[in-house]
Amino acid sequence: MPSAMVIKSAEFKTAAVRSGQYPDDHLPEVAFAGRSNVGKSSLINCLLQRRKLVRTSRTPGQTQTINFFLINGLFYCVDLPGYGFARVPMAVRAQWGPMVESYLGGRPNLRGVVQILDARHPPSPDDLKLWNWLIDRKIPAVPVLTKADKVPRTKWDAAASRASLSLGIPRDRLLLFSSETRHGRDALLLQVAAWIDP
C-alpha cells in the first residue's frame, strides 16, 4: 500500500466569496463540503495535523466564506461554508447556493470533493442534493462518514451500508473517519494525494 502523504506545511491563504478572489496560481484544489456542525473543521485540522488551522465552533454556521489553505506549497484544501442549518439566517442560506455552485461548477483547478456526512445519521436531503449535483456534473467526490467514534464499532457496517445505499454507490467507496481517534486519516490522505497527483 502506498504510504500517506506527509504534511510539511499548511497555511491559510485567502477567503473568497466570488471567483475573482480565488487564488490565481493554478494549483490543484480539493474541496471539503458538509452540513454545518458536521465536523468539517475538525476533519480538516485532523487531516492536516494542525490543531487550530481551521476554527472549530460550537455555534453552527460560522464559516460563510470559501477558505483556501495552501498545503506543502503544492495544492489547496478548500473549506466550503457549511449548509443546511436551520439557525443560519435566511439571507446567509440564500447566498450559499450561488457561491458554492459557482466554485464547484466553474473551477478548473478542482480535482475532487470530500463530502462529509455524520456517521450517526442517514444522509440528509441537503446532503443528497449536493451529492447528486456533484455526480450529475461528474465532479470526482468521496463521501466520508465522520464522528465514527460516536457509533459503536459493531454498527459501523450498518452505518456505511445505509449511507452507500442512499448515495447510490458501492460500500467500499465510502470512508469512515473520526477526528477524535484519527481513524480514516491515512485513507483520506491517500485519496487526496491521488486527486492532486494522479
Ligand SMILES: Nc1nc2c(ncn2[C@@H]2O[C@H](COP(=O)(O)OP(=O)(O)OP(=O)(O)O)[C@@H](O)[C@H]2O)c(=O)[nH]1
Ligand atoms: N466525538 C467527535 N466529535 C467531533 C468529531 N468531529 C467534530 N466533533 C465535534 O463536533 C462539533 C462541531 O465540529 P466542527 O469541526 O466545528 O464542525 P464544522 O462542520 O466545521 O462546523 P461549522 O463551522 O458550523 O461548519 C465540535 O464540538 C467538535 O468537537 C469527531 O470525529 N468525533
